[in-house]
Amino acid sequence: AMAAQGLPNVTRCKDLLPFCVNQMNLARIACPVTCGCDNPTSNLALSQSMDGCPSACASTDWHQSTLRALPCTEKSASQMRQDPVWKAYASQISARIYRVMDRYQSLLPELCAAGGGNCEEMFLELGCGVVPYYKETVLKMSGNLYDPCEGNFMGEALMTRPLSILCPITCRCPGAGLSAEALQARSCPGKCLNESASR
Numbered sequence: 422a423m424a425a426q427g428l429p430n431v432t433r434c435k436d437l438l439p440f441c442v443n444q445m446n447l448a449r450i451a452c453p454v455t456c457g458c459d460n461p462t463s464n465l466a467l468s469q470s471m472d473g474c475p476s477a478c479a480s481t482d483w484h485q486s487t488l489r490a491l492p493c494t495e496k497s498a499s500q501m502r503q504d505p506v507w508k509a510y511a512s513q514i515s516a517r518i519y520r521v522m523d524r525y526q527s528l529l530p531e532l533c534a535a536g537g538g539n540c541e542e543m544f545l546e547l548g549c550g551v552v553p554y555y556k557e558t559v560l561k562m563s564g565n566l567y568d569p570c571e572g573n574f575m576g577e578a579l580m581t582r583p584l585s586i587l588c589p590i591t592c593r594c595p596g597a598g599l600s601a602e603a604l605q606a607r608s609c610p611g612k613c614l615n616e617s618a619s620r
Contacts, residue, residue: 441465442509446473459484461586461608462491464509467517468582469572479608488586489611495590498548507587511544514574514581521578532558549588571607583608 431437434452441448441456442465449456449465450473457463458474459481470476478484501507515533518540522529529538535554536543544551552569559575560566567573570592572583585592585608594609601614 442467442513446471449473453478461488461582462506464506466510466513466581469580471577471580485605488605488608491586491589491610491612493589493595493610493613495549495588498546498550501548501587502545507548508545510581510584510587511541514579515540515544517579517581518574521575528562531562534558549584549591552584552588552591585609589613 434455437448437452438455441452446467449458449467453459453474456474457465458468458478461479461484465474468474468478496504496507518532519529522532529540533540533543535551536546543554547554555569555574556567565576567575569581570583570585570588572581573579574581583592585594589595589610592607592609594604594607594613599607599609599614601611604611604614
């Protein structure tokens with residue numbers, strides 16, 4: 422069955438690791454832990470149930486304890502450009518944008534103008550600045566308000582791992598006066614609770 426889907430004949434989940442971040446979800450369905458579905462620091466942006474990751478992965482003890490231990494910091498755009506996790510997010514999310522916007526290719530130059538019309542370059546150029554840029558651009562183009570901090574790029578058509586994990590400052594995790602439960606619900610790093618309390 423896997424060979425029919427363009428995957429090699431494999432016997433172990435680790436053999437599927439190279440296929441975890443592509444647009445097909447079979448590897449994530451078969452091997453969610455190996456693919457990083459339960460790890461908020463993995464390079465897997467396509468971590469929603471529609472992408473093959475069981476929804477229970479985001480509520481595992483491992484996921485929650487890893488999220489609680491993350492620092493409430495973010496890298497500059499130039500640092501993000503070099504970060505392997507951000508580069509993987511840029512590649513996966515932009516590929517999905519192209520797929521979702523297949524019938525509306527003429528809108529991509531405007532949507533991804535900050536990257537010269539290239540959506541992956543938009544992510545790499547802006548780093549966490551992609552959050553306000555994307556929100557404002559999509560609102561202006563369509564009247565829809567989507568929040569990449571929550572992983573919402575195009576409603577049900579394009580949901581990803583929340584960018585608040587990598588962009589907690591831009592996503593206003595610290596200082597928002599949120600409870601631990603609210604920070605967790607927004608996928609904010611746990612150390613942002615300490616930042617919120619000290620402000």
